[in-house]
Amino acid sequence: MPLIVQKYGGTSVADPDRMRAVAENVAITRRHGTDVVVVVSAMGKATDNLIALAGQVSAARPGREMDMLLTTGERVSAALLTMALADLGVDAVSFTGSQVGIITDTVHGKAKIIEVRGDRVREALAVGKVCVVAGFQGVSTAKEITTMGRGASDLTASALAKALGADACEIYTDVTGVFTADPRLVPQARKLTRVSFDEMLEMAGAGSKVLALRSVEFARNHGVALHVRSAFTWEPGTWVTDEQDDRRGGKERAVEDPIISGVVTDTSESKVTVVGVPDRPGVSATLFEPLAAANINVDMIVQNTSTHGTTDISFTVPSADMTVAEDIVRRVADEVGAAGVTHDADIAKVSVVGAGMKSSPGIAATMFRTLADHGVNIEMISTSTIRISVVIAAADVERAARSLHTAFGLDSGADYGAPLPERR
């Protein structure tokens, strides 16, 4: 019997009505003769509410206790969905991350999966049950309840799909798929039928919120095809697959396919600049090691060419971590004898992502020219093989995204998708 893993995000199970609608979809899938493992997130704003409650009770909020607290959200969802399934005559059973044997390391709040045992899920599937698994959580090698970071329910789903040899992994969310740009910023944005893991990774890294970066990384490394789709319209969404499955990849790429798959915008970061840093070996390490130790994700880093023996180093961090980051950076700047530290919260990151970039020169030039033509000043640049990102003023983000969407031919024309992959 084929096995599908379905993951439902927080908005998909936000209230009893939505919960029952999800149960209906699971029941329909099951009645089509498919084994189903469901992974659920916490209902709507449940996680945010628990975090707020913790903030009202405690300033310290130790990681172990935050994990004990936050994991209850997904457990509530799992139990309720299982009950809703019972009403539909579907024999289902809920499991915590610990019960399905999602073994993680001991880093509370950002634990990494070491192993997925899945014994209880296999046993339950063998006797015809639908399994409903609380996402986002595992149990550490020290037998403590852990969480794997915001958005990690996607990771739970990919990891279970891999461990159980699932035929598909459906990620149900509140958008209908992966778009060529954020439709709220770029009205002409279109849904992609398919996107490669590498492109999706770059999009997630560039700030796309559709899929969490770690779950895409996991899915790519383990070859788990993801189908991102809507739990509101139930229409087919976007497949995230291997590049060899992707007709745009390599020699098979048709000439009419766009080189760029999407324009990704991100306004959640702030820029920090350390001015007048003495240009000697080891300064960068001294700066970024304590930030890493504080679990702050540093994104773009740009270091200017040295003049008169000093240089400027700029980097971006999540705005939420800005205060902590700046404290650390000011301390280090003093230590290394830098001239000063400045910061800017009013920035946006705009990226163009596309596997076709590898074989098409001049993308960067086109991007910079387009932005210049539209009066957008570029503050920082960083590139990968299939992505170019720039930091600009936050006020320019809409103009930048729209002009790039047009310049790279994403505004119109048929979607370059391929049919859904065959089930193995």
Place this chain on the structure above:
Amino acid sequence: MPLIVQKYGGTSVADPDRMRAVAENVAITRRHGTDVVVVVSAMGKATDNLIALAGQVSAARPGREMDMLLTTGERVSAALLTMALADLGVDAVSFTGSQVGIITDTVHGKAKIIEVRGDRVREALAVGKVCVVAGFQGVSTAKEITTMGRGASDLTASALAKALGADACEIYTDVTGVFTADPRLVPQARKLTRVSFDEMLEMAGAGSKVLALRSVEFARNHGVALHVRSAFTWEPGTWVTDEQDDRRGGKERAVEDPIISGVVTDTSESKVTVVGVPDRPGVSATLFEPLAAANINVDMIVQNTSTHGTTDISFTVPSADMTVAEDIVRRVADEVGAAGVTHDADIAKVSVVGAGMKSSPGIAATMFRTLADHGVNIEMISTSTIRISVVIAAADVERAARSLHTAFGLDSGADYGAPLPERR
């Protein structure tokens, strides 16, 4: 180092302010050089809210899933209280029922404790930590999450106190102790300094909500002295102890001590009467076995003397179980050829409880005379060695309670308490 187990009920941890107040009390206890294990209930109406949510999602509400759902409430409390303790510089750690090794049978919703292992609590205490345990829950021999029934956090506390050899078990609640009557019904009601296990058991059985019956039963059977007190005023409350510790017991009872410790009222039950039951062996078993199988607690049972070969059987059940109970009873009544089934939800149970009753004849007569003098009609009677209960019309409950409180000398005079027991 002495060890105290403290249990905080739902109203004691209902909001962040209350939670921090509880943390203060725990911290003070700890700083007095005492090891502390804290057991917490779900915050305020959290459990009721989860039950309501389940009702909106599902009609079936399977027991296993309800347990998965409801146990999250206590886990949230445990995590939050542990965080609040961290803010006060108290090294604390939260545990689920499963983590502390509260092993139960497999009856979801009403599981019984088979064993309390407590290894992780002992280890944490050994390194100076305060342990905060989520009450009400355990893990079954089938490795499923279980709950032990409403009010079972008291049971968690008693069981842990026993397993860990605690010196005291403090039950913090929203009243200042055990009273001679419900102060909302009887304004003259007074707080008792001490009450025996047997009296407390009868009071709980008679409908007193201060302590859950099963936790008193456990505490009595295992000799765990309970100190019932308020988490709002922090004043000394009522000790529930062995009768030999109780100066009113046996020969040492002073002449001025009242014979009756309290008047207990209960309006949460309904009365079912099976009319015209053929009077032959086995009929009662046929009636009550299916009710027991449906986990319905039948309380008072009265069977009239047989006339013309038939009899009437009346009994009380929790009003919440009334519909289910009546369905079962109607089916059985048909089977055994009874004439019919009636029910009455507008009843109240009034009980007088007192260890002194054993050596004082005439208590029943005084009770019945008092009620008659105040125009209260008695519908059913049941007695134990130290308790007399009557079922009356719900409308009469206040009048009955007040008149009995006065008649048995409970209105005035000094409380007959003894000093707090020495710590072992």
